Amino acid sequence: MNYERKVDSMDSLAGSTQSYYEQADGRRKRTWMIVAVVLIALALAATWYAFNSSKGAADGAAATAAAGGAAVPSITVVIPGRQSVQAAISTNGTIAARREMPVGIAGEGGQVVRVLVEPGQWVGAGQPLAVIDRSVQTQQAASLSASIRVAQADADLAQAELTRADALVSRGFISKADMDRKRATRDAANARVRVAQAQYAEAQARNGRLNIVAPAAGLVLTRQVEPGQIVGAGSGVLFRMARGGEMELMAQMAEADLQRVRVGTRATITPVGSNLNIAGQVWQVSPIINPDTRQGMVRIAVPYSAALRPGGFADARLVSGTEEAPLLPESAVQSGPEGNFVLIVDGKDTIQRRAVKVGTVTDGGVSIASGLAGNEKVVVLAGAFLNVGDKVKPVVQKSSQ
Known part of the structure; x- marks a missing residue:
C-alpha cells in the first residue's frame, strides 16, 4: 500500500513539471511575436515619414522656383576697348653659322x-x-734654289765677256757679229736666271699651300x-x-606672318633648355614661299654665345611693331577642341560664346587679333561654370590701361 502511494505521488510531480515547461515556451513565443509586430510597425512608420518629407521638400522647391525665387548669379565682366599693344610673332627654328x-x-x-x-x-x-709633310717638296725647292745660283753665275760670266768684248770692238779685234752673239748669250743667261727664280717661287707657293x-x-x-x-x-x-663666330636662327614662318616681318625686325632668341634671352635682328626674309608648306624662311642674325650651337633648336619672338587690339586678362580666354573662345554677356544678360584668335601675350594680358570689336561685355572669371544661355547679372570691371 505505501509503495503504490509513493509511485502515484512521483507520477503526479513529473506531470506538473512538464506542464510548467510547456507554459514557459508558450510565453516566450508570444513575446517574440509581439516584438516582431512592433518592429514591422516602426519600419512602416519611418518609411511613410521619409516619403512625406521628401515630397514636401520637392513641392516647396518647385513652388519657390515657380514663384521666381531662384537667385541670378553676379558675374564680373570687362569691356576691353582697343589698346596699343606690341605685335609679336612667335616662331622657332634651327641654329646655324651665319657664314659657314x-x-x-x-x-x-x-x-x-x-x-x-x-x-x-x-x-x-x-x-x-x-x-x-713636305720633306720631298723641301728638297725640290732647294734644288731650284741652287739652279738659280747656277743660272746667275752663267749670266754674270756672259756679262763679263760682253764687257771685255765691247772694249775690243773699237780696236777692231772683234766684229760686230761677235758682239751680237755675246749680247744674245748674256740675255739668254739672264732669262735663265728669271726662269729659275720663277720655278723656285712656284715651288715655294706650292709648299705654302700644303698647310691647311x-x-x-x-x-x-x-x-x-x-x-x-x-x-x-x-x-x-x-x-x-x-x-667671326656669327650665328643665325633659320625659322620657317607662315605666309601671313611673313608679310609682317621686315629686314631689321628685332627678335629675342631663347635656346632650348635654357632661360637665356639673346637679342637678334632679322637680316634676310625669303623672297619665295614654299608651295607645299605655304611657308617662307626668315634668317635672324645672332651674336656669338656659348649657348648657341649650330644644329640646335631655339625659340624666337619677333616684335613687328604695334597694333590696336582688345586686351583681356588671361583668365577670360578659354580653349576647346574648336580653338580659343570667350564668353560674353549679350543685351538680354544671357551668356553667349564667341570664337577669337589670340594675338600677342604680354604681362598686361592677351591681345585678341580677331573675334572681338572691343565693346563687348566679356566674362573675366567663372567661365568654366557657365553655359550658353545662362541668365546672369553682369558687374562691369574697369579694363587695365
Whole structure:
C-alpha cells in the first residue's frame, strides 16, 4: 500500500513539471511575436515619414522656383576697348653659322703631320689648322734654289765677256757679229736666271699651300682630319668654321606672318633648355614661299654665345611693331577642341560664346587679333561654370590701361 502511494505521488510531480515547461515556451513565443509586430510597425512608420518629407521638400522647391525665387548669379565682366599693344610673332627654328666656311685641301696634299686646332677654338685669318709633310717638296725647292745660283753665275760670266768684248770692238779685234752673239748669250743667261727664280717661287707657293690654313678669322666648328691621314684634292671638307663666330636662327614662318616681318625686325632668341634671352635682328626674309608648306624662311642674325650651337633648336619672338587690339586678362580666354573662345554677356544678360584668335601675350594680358570689336561685355572669371544661355547679372570691371 505505501509503495503504490509513493509511485502515484512521483507520477503526479513529473506531470506538473512538464506542464510548467510547456507554459514557459508558450510565453516566450508570444513575446517574440509581439516584438516582431512592433518592429514591422516602426519600419512602416519611418518609411511613410521619409516619403512625406521628401515630397514636401520637392513641392516647396518647385513652388519657390515657380514663384521666381531662384537667385541670378553676379558675374564680373570687362569691356576691353582697343589698346596699343606690341605685335609679336612667335616662331622657332634651327641654329646655324651665319657664314659657314668649309676648309679643305688647297694644294696637292700629302700626309698630315700635325693638327693644330680643336672644335670650339678661335683662330685668326691665315692661321695654320693642320700641317702636311713636305720633306720631298723641301728638297725640290732647294734644288731650284741652287739652279738659280747656277743660272746667275752663267749670266754674270756672259756679262763679263760682253764687257771685255765691247772694249775690243773699237780696236777692231772683234766684229760686230761677235758682239751680237755675246749680247744674245748674256740675255739668254739672264732669262735663265728669271726662269729659275720663277720655278723656285712656284715651288715655294706650292709648299705654302700644303698647310691647311683658316681663310678668315672665326670659330672652328668641326674637325675631320687626324695625324697620319693621307689627304688630297678629293678629301673633301676637313674643317668647318663660322666666320667671326656669327650665328643665325633659320625659322620657317607662315605666309601671313611673313608679310609682317621686315629686314631689321628685332627678335629675342631663347635656346632650348635654357632661360637665356639673346637679342637678334632679322637680316634676310625669303623672297619665295614654299608651295607645299605655304611657308617662307626668315634668317635672324645672332651674336656669338656659348649657348648657341649650330644644329640646335631655339625659340624666337619677333616684335613687328604695334597694333590696336582688345586686351583681356588671361583668365577670360578659354580653349576647346574648336580653338580659343570667350564668353560674353549679350543685351538680354544671357551668356553667349564667341570664337577669337589670340594675338600677342604680354604681362598686361592677351591681345585678341580677331573675334572681338572691343565693346563687348566679356566674362573675366567663372567661365568654366557657365553655359550658353545662362541668365546672369553682369558687374562691369574697369579694363587695365
